[in-house]
Amino acid sequence: MLKVNDLDVFYGSIQALHGVSFEVPAGKIVTLVGANGAGKSTILRTISGLNRPTKGSIQFNGKEISGLAPHLIVEQGLAQVPEGRMIFPDLSVAENLKMGAYRRKNRSSLASDQEYIFSIFPRIAERLNQQAGTLSGGEQQMLAIGRAIMSGAEMLMLDEPSLGIAPILVETIFERIVELNENRGFTILLVEQNANLALQVSHLGCVLESGRVTVSGRSEDLQENPQVRKAYLGH
Ligand SMILES: Nc1ncnc2c1ncn2[C@@H]1O[C@H](COP(=O)(O)OP(=O)(O)OP(=O)(O)O)[C@@H](O)[C@H]1O
Ligand SMILES: [Mg+2]
Numbered sequence: 001m002l003k004v005n006d007l008d009v010f011y012g013s014i015q016a017l018h019g020v021s022f023e024v025p026a027g028k029i030v031t032l033v034g035a036n037g038a039g040k041s042t043i044l045r046t047i048s049g050l051n052r053p054t055k056g057s058i059q060f061n062g063k064e065i066s067g068l069a070p071h072l073i074v075e076q077g078l079a080q081v082p083e084g085r086m087i088f089p090d091l092s093v094a095e096n097l098k099m100g101a102y103r104r105k106n107r108s109s110l111a112s113d114q115e116y117i118f119s120i121f122p123r124i125a126e127r128l129n130q131q132a133g134t135l136s137g138g139e140q141q142m143l144a145i146g147r148a149i150m151s152g153a154e155m156l157m158l159d160e161p162s163l164g165i166a167p168i169l170v171e172t173i174f175e176r177i178v179e180l181n182e183n184r185g186f187t188i189l190l191v192e193q194n195a196n197l198a199l200q201v202s203h204l205g206c207v208l209e210s211g212r213v214t215v216s217g218r219s220e221d222l223q224e225n226p227q228v229r230k231a232y233l234g235h
Contacts, residue, residue: 001026001155001187002047007056009046016042017211024155029181029188031198031219033232034208040191041083044157048080049073071103079153083160085144089133093124096132096143100150116184117146120176138169145176155187156180162194174201195232199223207232
């Protein structure tokens, strides 16, 4: 579904990504694991069209998307839930969801998608009129995921969904991520500092070190890999 090939990205004269390649097959959850500053968010932002690569290609459903404007990439069915969530704090929960669907083309399943969001995140349904900026961190994360679903996406990219969230809500969010994949067929690219948890729920994983993919494979193999265990899994 998503093929990233030989991507270079620079910030000014500093190179953040060096020849990054990986694939996200349809129907799978893929995790990117890496230390702070390894380039994980840069990869997601580049796929979303927020950063421009100087080299390489990004194909989504067989179409080249690198160089497209971010809203056109969302229209292709690829939506990002950014790090720090980036909801509209002054708008209500309901208005935030509506913003997600703003440019959506296929509107026939809009109502059923909204019902689905309310079923997996009842807290969101209970707070439709609340100002989004006053939601708890975990609730904002749920809203941000809901907003991405409202865009009509078939693939979601989640940047550190567990960041700054109470442990009990982290578990809920990860259960929902699995549910989105298993019951609704979403393909998911997941970036997580909590590598243990992320590799448990994903099918495939890539390890990123200083802007380079150093190991990739099935998540269960990565969990057994001594190098990965030592560096990222706390064993
Ligand atoms: N706008 C920017 N301008 C200059 N350098 C940047 C910019 N954004 C990121 N970088 C640098 O690029 C490198 C990769 O950053 P990135 O945010 O992709 O890392 P990350 O893996 O997501 O880290 P974290 O786990 O801390 O979120 C870092 O060295 C960072 O300082
Ligand atoms: Mg990041």
